[in-house]
Amino acid sequence: MRHLCFEPKRFPATYEPWISRDHRSIILLLLQSCSSKQQLAQIHARMIRTRLVQDTFAVSRIIALLTSPSALFSTVYARRVFDQIPHPNLFMWNSMIRGYTHHRAPRDALSTFKLLLACGGSSPDTYTYAATARACAQLNNLPTGSAVHGLVMKCGFDSDMFVTSGIISFYNGCGKVDVARQMFDEMPHKDVVSWTSMISGYLQLNQLDEGFRLFDEMRKVGVEPNKVTVMSLLSACGQSRALERGRRLHSRILEHGWESDLAVGNSVVSMYAKCGDTINAMDAFEKMPARNTATWNALMGGFVRSGHCREALSVFQEMTCSYTRPDEITMATALSACAQLGDLQQGKLVHAFIEEEDKMITCDVFLGNSLINMYAKSGDLAEAEAIFHKMLVRDVFSWTALISGYVQGNCYKKALSHFEEMRLSRVKANEVTLVSLLSACSQLGALDWGRRIHAYIEENEVRKDACLQNALVDMYAKCGCIDIALQIFHEMRCKDAHTWNAMIGGLAANGRGREAIGLFDQMHELRDVRPDGVTLMAVIGACGHSGLVKEGLAYFNLMARSYGIVPGVEHYGCLVDLLGRAGFIEEAIDLIEKMPMTANNLIWGSLLAACRIHGKMELAERAARNLMKLAPNDEGAHVLVSNVYAEARRWDDVGQVRSLMGCKGIAKSPGCSTIEVDGVVHEFVAGDRSIRQNEFACLVLDSLVLQTKLIAGGSCGYT
Template sequence: MRHLSFEPKRSPATYKPWSSRDHRSIILLLLQRCSSRQQLAQIHARMVRNRLVQDTFAVSRIIALLTSPSALFSMVYARRVFDQIPHPNLFMWNSMIRGYTHQRAPRDALSTFKLLLACGGSSPDTYTYAATARACAQLKGLPTGSAVHGLVMKCGFDSDMFVTSGIINFYNSCGKVDVARQMFDEMPHKDVVSWTSIISGYLQLDQLDEGFRLFDEMRKVGVVPNKVTVVSLLSACGQSQALERGRRLHSRILEHGWESDLAVSNSVVSMYAKCGETTDAMDAFEKMPARNAATWNALIGGFVQSGHCREALSMLQEMGCSHTRPDEITIATALSACAQLGDLQQGKRLHAFIEDNMITCDVFLGNALINMYAKCGDLAEAEAIFRNMPVRDVFSWTALISGYVQGNCYKKALSHFEEMRLSQVKANEVTLVSLLSACSQLGALDWGRRIHAYVEENEVRKDRCLQNALVDMYAKCGCIDIALQIFHQVRCKDAHTWNAMIGGLAANGHGREAIGLFHQMHQIGDVRPDSVTLMAVIGACGHSGLVKEGVAYFDSMSRLYGIVPGVEHYGCLVDLLGRAGLVDEAMDLIDKMPMTPNDLIWGSLLAACRIHGKMGLAERAAQNLIKLAPNDEGAHVLVSNLYAQAGRWDDVGHVRSLMGCKRIAKSPGCSTIEVNGVVHEFVAGDR
């Protein structure tokens, strides 16, 4: 380690002891030139030896160096220095609070602010309240932030643009954009930071119309947008895939010459890529005079988000050829592409790249690996990585639990949630949506209720996805009344909300109520029915014997809703006709299908033929079913049962012999039952 020289060499004849003033001057000069934490430690040690640790200015400089984002940043070291000062000045307090917000440690920032108030030696100023408001925004703590807002007003800082912008940003982070807007409108003077804060609030709530309207108004009153404003708008366009808005914004960027800023150019590339405009994204990328790892990440990440995962992996290879080293974000994004594609081999190659290049596998990268292996079906490897991680956050648990749900290992997912809860890691909306899906598949009502209670007790944000999952779980577990209650509580219903409730009513024998709800959806008109909606409605008609209505809904799909019927819709109509005994009409429909019937359609027809004694059509259905599903156990058993019912035992023997040749064994019937919150599986013959 290189040591610092604190004193110039002097001959014995000219030697005079250094005064404290001389030492202080040298210390301040060295602090000004300090570039590493090792050097700073030496300077600090020298200050201790020369009793300069009480020098307010010098110690303030040390804390400032340690709390500003740089190579010297260390809040642990800063706190150690700070705690040794008997009477810190306001600059030191502000540095500590600001440093904790840089570290994204809002609780530490707020506890430091409370300590400042308790000590009473210094009164908070503009910088104190602005940094504290930022901590409240990071924490999304509405009660705490509201209390800080009250202090701001009491102390007369509510007229300060800097502080007010911070409070506006806090309310935006809590989703209280109406409160933020009221504060903004009451501000006598507004700078670019204030405008950007309120615009960002609307963008965070996907209210692009109001965000862009404010952007236009901002420019009209003569406030010039900064790169934060422009990047926020571009990011919102990419997230919402608002391509035309993004194009218009890009034109303004070119008019004002903002594209020379690397962050803005990266955001343009990302916006086009997220909107799926690969040509425009590549064009903007190629025109950039300078590129860094963030540029490549913007392009690759945008392609992944828009579903162009193959293109994303191709760009990763080009990045390697350009001699730009992939960082943790690049690798994590590429792993996400592999997860979406189910490309386990490419995912393993990326895992090997991490190990070969000794890239630190922190919790962020570890989570990406867990997600990739889980989504690609290698749950053993996902579990192994999870167990070997020294630190696991909510995303680690969510990736593993979601993988087990996707792999139909529902009981395993629920047991991991129990372990997660005991580990004191709080589940988020994504975790709980996956778990509710597991409950829906198992019919585990007690578990579903327990998870619902967890949502309420832990004040988990009930976004639309979580509410939809609750509706679906209760409906599939037969609790229609509770499902309807939650359904009516959803303020902004989307197609998934309506589909879950319509499908739930239909599956529980409330076909007419399901159709009534569909009519209500149609009358309100906020949400357009999709292919899943029509499938649920036709299915509801099938369960209620409403043949004419079901055929009418099928015929109206293209004409009224612009939905081309798929094979699944034909399957629902075949099932409807078969249930009503209209087997010949069902066969006629199959013959006229614009696509090849699948095994489910032939199976549905075969079941109808068996019930209504149509042996001629049944044989044709059986032949097609065996042809399409040569190794499907259920198909062979269905055909065998048909022949047995008709007393054609030679044909039964032939089917059984065929199953033996193909080594297809009839699995015993399996059911699940939930007793005292524990899901038990049992098969035929169990006790």
């Protein structure tokens, strides 16, 4: 049959005579050897002309080719062919459902399954239910998946190992690992796929101990793991930074001789890199007999995830000098490394590389978002916004990267205005977007905006994870609505250290120090979450605001003994502030002298403020000298020293400080305040009369100042 061979992109001129002899056999042979969509389209056209499209088997081969994970894959083309068939057979239905699951289109797969049930021409078999279960797993739709499970049991397929493995994957994907485990334990026969599905379920919920326990049990009963099992466990070790378990798993890989497999080797490299073990990551990388782009990406991505961003950029430089071509994932990883480092110069070089290689690297939405994120986190918000506006398509990650950048750059009003634009663009915000926006509200004290965002969360049924709930607690606490913050706090089922810290700190800042201390005691008694350094800072600060000196000292002394926390300079700073507020200035000085580290400018500034309050001018001068020495160019330090001298009416010293500021080119920043009215945040800067809306406010303020002066002087009876 050598005369049947043809060139990849066109049929030979001798095609017509073949059809007249036995066109069905020839078409089937051509379908068997088809390797491109152009060839398939030509074969399909010939089938239409010769009415072979009425042949069920021949048409089913076209659908199978279009729905298989190959170069011919096209569910759109397959659906057009499928819809023209008056009575599809079960093989065609299964091909369509399977194709949609391969294409990660679970809704289309489920709608096709429902259409199959409605038509009633064919009854689903094990392949149908297995593919449908995978679609339910992709969608994480518990009601639909449970209904499919019910049909499986009704039709008697629940004993089929292939179908049951799919149902187990579905329940695991929905987080119902207990239901999945019950089904798994009841299976009469389990293959490696069943075991791997169950192990993956535990790993998805970060239950690493149970996953490895099942892995050991699997080997004891004589079922050998496959590459998917091992790669799932390696990935979990990397995510959880379980280095020792990862090393033991690597030893087993070496025993089985799997290290030469490229996918397994990439997983080993990624695991070591994510665990921060740069030596073993590079060693495994160097020993790989072959490398591809995914290998380099695994090493770079692991280094970025473990915080070794400089190493990741070094790997990127080495890759650009090798014969391996970087792809979009490579570039996004390199940009992420630059973003974490805040290295704008290196980020611009990576951006330039992308533009130079534009024929090989597609700057799609994914890469565009990475560029926005890099420029935003590196402080170049103008360039971040320029890239944002150049993008033809913007998704939630585009908006989030820009909004988060403005929040990190302290441009809170700009972040909120972009959220308004985002809503008008009908792009739904996610948890990360909303956490950033709530942080902006916290910093501005914009309660109306915070309430509006909270309402948006409820109306759009946004999943309230721990980070988002913590942000709500923090926002309400910082905006003075401490009771609402407490309500959200008490309604939370899972509280982490950030939750407790936000609530304890919020109570302290709102003058409810004793309640903050009580909450800390409750945290200690529950033992669900271990206090960290931030918790102790919050509780010592609460003691300081409440004048509870003995209690604050006791908590400080408990840090190392009860919680294993070595006090840092920030904790000593809280203690100095505690003593200073209570008037124990000499004790605060003594503490500073006995600290295991050198006091910073914040500690001396705190002491100086305490000396000013309690009139300790001699000690204030000592604190001022140390403060000026540590912060010679800090505006706030100079202003604080000047105010202390002014408080003591030592005007010559005030003049010297002001003169020193002039010589150093240090100018006092004008005072600035914000107020929110009807959801609009207004900003007022001292001395600024350039905004028309401020004119009336300024007239009122001038009038109030004049009345105050007259009343103080006793020359007028204004009330």
